[in-house]
Amino acid sequence: MTANVNRLPIVVANDVRKSFQHMGRRLDVLRGIDLTIFEGEMVGVVGQSGAGKSTFLHCIGTLDIVTSGSIEIAGEELTGMSTARLANLRNRTIGFVFQFHHLLPEFNALENVAMPGLIQGLSRRDLDARAAALLEEVGLGNRMLHRPGELSGGEQQRVALARALVLEPKLLLADEPTGNLDSKTSEQIHELFFNVNAKRNTTIVIVTHNATLAGGMPRVVTLHDGRVEHDERR
Numbered sequence: 001m002t003a004n005v006n007r008l009p010i011v012v013a014n015d016v017r018k019s020f021q022h023m024g025r026r027l028d029v030l031r032g033i034d035l036t037i038f039e040g041e042m043v044g045v046v047g048q049s050g051a052g053k054s055t056f057l058h059c060i061g062t063l064d065i066v067t068s069g070s071i072e073i074a075g076e077e078l079t080g081m082s083t084a085r086l087a088n089l090r091n092r093t094i095g096f097v098f099q100f101h102h103l104l105p106e107f108n109a110l111e112n113v114a115m116p117g118l119i120q121g122l123s124r125r126d127l128d129a130r131a132a133a134l135l136e137e138v139g140l141g142n143r144m145l146h147r148p149g150e151l152s153g154g155e156q157q158r159v160a161l162a163r164a165l166v167l168e169p170k171l172l173l174a175d176e177p178t179g180n181l182d183s184k185t186s187e188q189i190h191e192l193f194f195n196v197n198a199k200r201n202t203t204i205v206i207v208t209h210n211a212t213l214a215g216g217m218p219r220v221v222t223l224h225d226g227r228v229e230h231d232e233r234r
Helices: 053-060 083-093 109-119 124-137 153-165 183-200 211-215
Strands: 009-022 025-038 042-046 068-073 094-098 171-175 203-207 219-224 227-233
Touching: 009 053, 009 203, 025 053, 025 203, 025 227, 042 053, 042 183, 042 211, 053 068, 053 171, 053 203, 083 094, 094 153, 109 124, 109 153, 124 153, 153 183, 183 203, 183 211
Parallel strands: 042 203, 042 219, 094 171, 171 203
Antiparallel strands: 009 025, 009 068, 219 227
16 A cells, blocks of 8 residues: 655545435435545555445535535635635646546637637637647647547547636546547557656546556556545555
């Protein structure tokens, strides 16, 4: 097991529970998760469908609010934060990559990557330069002016990864990022995640059903019925 000497925790979950109301009944999805993730770690979150993987990812990504328990992100406690403060923390600290790319079809790759910064009112010139460098980094230097409809699924996911990195987040969260890709393209996307982690020391948490991706991760957390069943560092 790798020691996290001199690393600071970026995610601290204490007794995290999340319930939903469904047809008048309470559905307990997360049932007391305790987990600490350190700066620079790559963590795979695995488990059967319904184990609570995506719900947990959404909670640590501030997209969903826990029913009870607490979560700290980069030293900031989420409990009681206003919607505006949560949005500010999310924009400053977290990048997201989803199974479905959610690219804006009317904009080209460069504009899609720059969009999070444009929304925040940052300099267009600086953002274009940063977005272009990121697209080069993910192997799309010759596709910057193509719109999503002109790109393959793997290329669109590369654009989504570049977009997630444009504001230089400390934490990158990915939910089934290769779920819609063929095996060869999936391997290429896996390699990109490892390269991002190694080059930028970005903490990466990936929810996946992909056994190959999970098998290559240095830390794998297995959820079962809303609880941590195994937590293995390799």
